[in-house]
Amino acid sequence: MGKRPKNNPEPIGLRKLAEHLGLNPATVSVVLNDVPGRSIPQATRDRIKAAAKELNYQPSHLARSLRNRRTLTIGVLVPELGDGYHTQVMSGIGDHLMEAGYFYFTAHHRHRKNLIEEYSQMLLGRGAEALISIDTKLEHGFPVPVVAVAGHNQIPGITNIVLDHRLAAELTLTHLHSLGHRQIAFMRGQSFSSDSQERWQSIVEVAGEIGIEIRPELTVQLARDITSPELGYPVMQQLLSGGKKFTALVAFNDQSAIGAIRALQDLG
Amino acid sequence: MGKRPKNNPEPIGLRKLAEHLGLNPATVSVVLNDVPGRSIPQATRDRIKAAAKELNYQPSHLARSLRNRRTLTIGVLVPELGDGYHTQVMSGIGDHLMEAGYFYFTAHHRHRKNLIEEYSQMLLGRGAEALISIDTKLEHGFPVPVVAVAGHNQIPGITNIVLDHRLAAELTLTHLHSLGHRQIAFMRGQSFSSDSQERWQSIVEVAGEIGIEIRPELTVQLARDITSPELGYPVMQQLLSGGKKFTALVAFNDQSAIGAIRALQDLG
DNA sequence: TTGAAAGCGCTAACAT
DNA sequence: ATGTTAGCGCTTTCAA
Numbered sequence A, B: 001m002g003k004r005p006k007n008n009p010e011p012i013g014l015r016k017l018a019e020h021l022g023l024n025p026a027t028v029s030v031v032l033n034d035v036p037g038r039s040i041p042q043a044t045r046d047r048i049k050a051a052a053k054e055l056n057y058q059p060s061h062l063a064r065s066l067r068n069r070r071t072l073t074i075g076v077l078v079p080e081l082g083d084g085y086h087t088q089v090m091s092g093i094g095d096h097l098m099e100a101g102y103f104y105f106t107a108h109h110r111h112r113k114n115l116i117e118e119y120s121q122m123l124l125g126r127g128a129e130a131l132i133s134i135d136t137k138l139e140h141g142f143p144v145p146v147v148a149v150a151g152h153n154q155i156p157g158i159t160n161i162v163l164d165h166r167l168a169a170e171l172t173l174t175h176l177h178s179l180g181h182r183q184i185a186f187m188r189g190q191s192f193s194s195d196s197q198e199r200w201q202s203i204v205e206v207a208g209e210i211g212i213e214i215r216p217e218l219t220v221q222l223a224r225d226i227t228s229p230e231l232g233y234p235v236m237q238q239l240l241s242g243g244k245k246f247t248a249l250v251a252f253n254d255q256s257a258i259g260a261i262r263a264l265q266d267l268g
Numbered sequence C: 001t002t003g004a005a006a007g008c009g010c011t012a013a014c015a016t
Numbered sequence D: 001a002t003g004t005t006a007g008c009g010c011t012t013t014c015a016a
Helices: A014-022 A025-032 A040-056 A061-069 A084-099 A113-125 A164-178 A195-210 A233-241 A254-267 B014-021 B024-030 B042-054 B061-068 B084-099 B114-125 B165-178 B196-210 B232-242 B254-267
Strands: A075-079 A101-108 A131-134 A147-150 A159-161 A184-188 A219-223 A248-250 B073-078 B102-109 B131-134 B146-149 B160-161 B184-188 B219-221 B247-252
Touching: A014 A040, A025 A195, A025 A233, A061 B061, A075 A084, A075 A113, A084 A101, A084 A131, A084 A254, A084 B102, A101 A113, A101 B084, A113 A131, A164 A195, A164 A248, A184 A195, A184 A233, A219 A233, A219 B160, A233 A254, A254 B254, B014 B024, B014 B042, B024 B042, B073 B084, B073 B114, B084 B102, B084 B131, B084 B254, B102 B114, B114 B131, B146 B232, B165 B196, B165 B247, B184 B196, B184 B232, B219 B232
Parallel strands: A075 A101, A075 A131, A131 A147, A147 A159, A184 A219, A184 A248, B073 B102, B073 B131, B131 B146, B146 B160, B184 B219, B184 B247
Antiparallel strands: none
């Protein structure tokens, strides 16, 4: 419970560090930041860097951000943290951001309009220099650059990243077709997920082209807003209780597939 | 690419807001923060709040944090963003944090020692008031409170949250046993995941108690550090190629299970 | 009832 | 080759 475990010393500031060295904070700052165009003898430089390491000086990113008007931080808006798709995308984003020296704030809004608004403002208030949204229905522009992954609103100032659903459908359906499947069941994504609509359209298109029939009795619709296998289980039950035979199932999301498989084991 | 899309005005500061009102910044601050013990006529209060709303005043969290030495931010260390278990935990953490008015930075380190060290320092440098680590091998204390979920080092100043693997094993194995399964295969977790060891011990214990035999030929070990179904696929292949029969499989992680099922479909 | 001043920790411009 | 000053945007004394 201790607020400051004693195995680690009180953090030291630039000021203390400077007076410890008998120097001016500015000089120290210049050296530690390798500011060019300032002639400082190597001896002094070394002395400063040594002391910084020794006293474990950690610059206050806060103060620095305030002064430089640069936070090196971006905000990420995501519907759900426990969802495989969202976090997969976040993971890639995170890699590149960290590599580029950026950090990120995450906020998850569960597709609730007011939270989307509230959190995006909070992210900006906390100094986010840009926003990345994933599967999130943004409704207006922002005073910073915004990139929307799987967002579908055309909004000035927002760059949309769209997936190639057409290609995905082709790969999926030709694969199943080549394996001989003709009776294919589908679990459509939830309506609140912004890609569901387009994805389904691509499936329908491609199915038509390669001669796979999409049967209403074999098409079910995910509805619940959860990320556990409970998502797919009841839907699969429904499919099985319909009595129609099928030899393959197309699902668009990990958890629904897991749930479906469980239902299959339990009932089929 | 515009740095500041014009559909949103230049952010306004407390200073501007105050002079717009013909007041002192301090007064405005006091009113907007509902500081007690300051008598200000209701009229003025209203005037201020109205103007704040109107000009869309967003206080700079940066400046405020610097001044108050309070960032309302905590840092979360996690091995992998794309992993179901980690993000499930993060999701719960995120909910509570946001509800309590906190934000969080996330950093993922892929179990690499140097990154764990580097990122935890960065989180502190960015003003994290506490750290939460998930499945992360911390090696020393920090100048802030730390909670470790599924961490297994006893370190002064670090609070460990441990899972009840014993209970999990009981639930799992008695369930399978009651369904009549006797030939059970197991996919052990990767060695770098801190819970793998204890979890397996519990399984072994409980299996012994309820009379389930754990056969080496039916026990395989996950090794790869990935979060896709590729994790389980080859391991299941190995299991199948062994030729030993089994009627149930215990896996400890979503993706390995998905991979295993795919292998089963393809080969079995 | 309100304003002025100081300062959180840092850095850029301007002296020395 | 180094130091001084001012100020990022805010809040908290203290004075008017």
